[in-house]
Amino acid sequence: MSSGAGRLRYSASISLDGFVAGPDQSREHPLGVGGEQLHVWVRELAVWRREHGEDGGVENASSGVYTRGGEGIGAVIMGRNMFGGGPGPWPDPPWNGWWGDEPPFHLPVFVLTHHERPPLELRGTTFTFVTGGAGEALALAREAAAGKDVALAGGAGVARQYLGAGLVDELQLHVVPVLLGDGVRLFDGGLAVALEQVEAVEAPGVTHLTYRF
């Protein structure tokens, strides 16, 4: 990590058996079949619902974890699969993300893709499409973040690239008490390293574990 640059933080909801998405991801099932169970804890939070234009919701031990997770973030990196629109060349008319006219990021977002595309400006969020690989996306995101941290938003393939390259500084796992039995593993083997345990927070239907590399 270069001097003055923000940390790269990765956060994911994960099943007890290590899956960050269910099997058979598709436009109808962006989180894979059964994968929506991993996000129940966050979708029922009042703070998440406010950010996503929805009423109601609860406040519990997860609220603070969620709020702190968004603090100090200056840019976001995500993979093409998380941005969506299927693999391969961009369709015409182009896919503009899952989030409508006003995505919830309100930050510069860098999308790793093999297919060039001009930046997409929506209300409050500009998506920049990066074809030069994980290192280039991180350099661009760090520049845009101007000293703040960079959030690695997923999916698992992109997270594994950064984890495997030793580029992630902080890892937060939201461990959900469910066995999915199949799907997309975050840790597919290969990377052997000891981490520093920072914090564990028990909350209704989820435990939040934070580590530093």
Add this chain to the structure above:
Amino acid sequence: MSSGAGRLRYSASISLDGFVAGPDQSREHPLGVGGEQLHVWVRELAVWRREHGEDGGVENASSGVYTRGGEGIGAVIMGRNMFGGGPGPWPDPPWNGWWGDEPPFHLPVFVLTHHERPPLELRGTTFTFVTGGAGEALALAREAAAGKDVALAGGAGVARQYLGAGLVDELQLHVVPVLLGDGVRLFDGGLAVALEQVEAVEAPGVTHLTYRF
């Protein structure tokens, strides 16, 4: 679970990437290469060291978790690999376990194996070798436990048999902040079920997560 019978409780130290043992298990590396990192938290506890005839050690948030984990247990089930001595027919002279003349169990232990062998009585612990499968071992252990709980001691293959058959009542994972990158996975896919989150306890170098099925 039949009326009046104790619960079946499984407890395991597990890496952040889901391994309960490292790769290349052998007589020299019963926990697999690197697997000893998963057990540092317990081996440094004063309560564990006393039970294993060693001095010193620390007391911390793990001490209570460890002590409560042993309470109310009336019998133990383990697999042939955990008992040790390699696969296949019993050698001559027979392998009598990793634990010397006085194993730390002080309870009836039932060893699942494909190879018949008369019971082995050591100081305070009798090992009974069961060739009739997981169901028979559980029935014998429940009878021996006389209403107390049965501890499923591992290894992963045996644990998966009982988990897959829906026979485990309580699951406790001691999550250690290390990525092993390779080894023996506890959850190898297949089983899809929601659990009840009971407790999360943060301790030095480990987080203890308890679930009920």
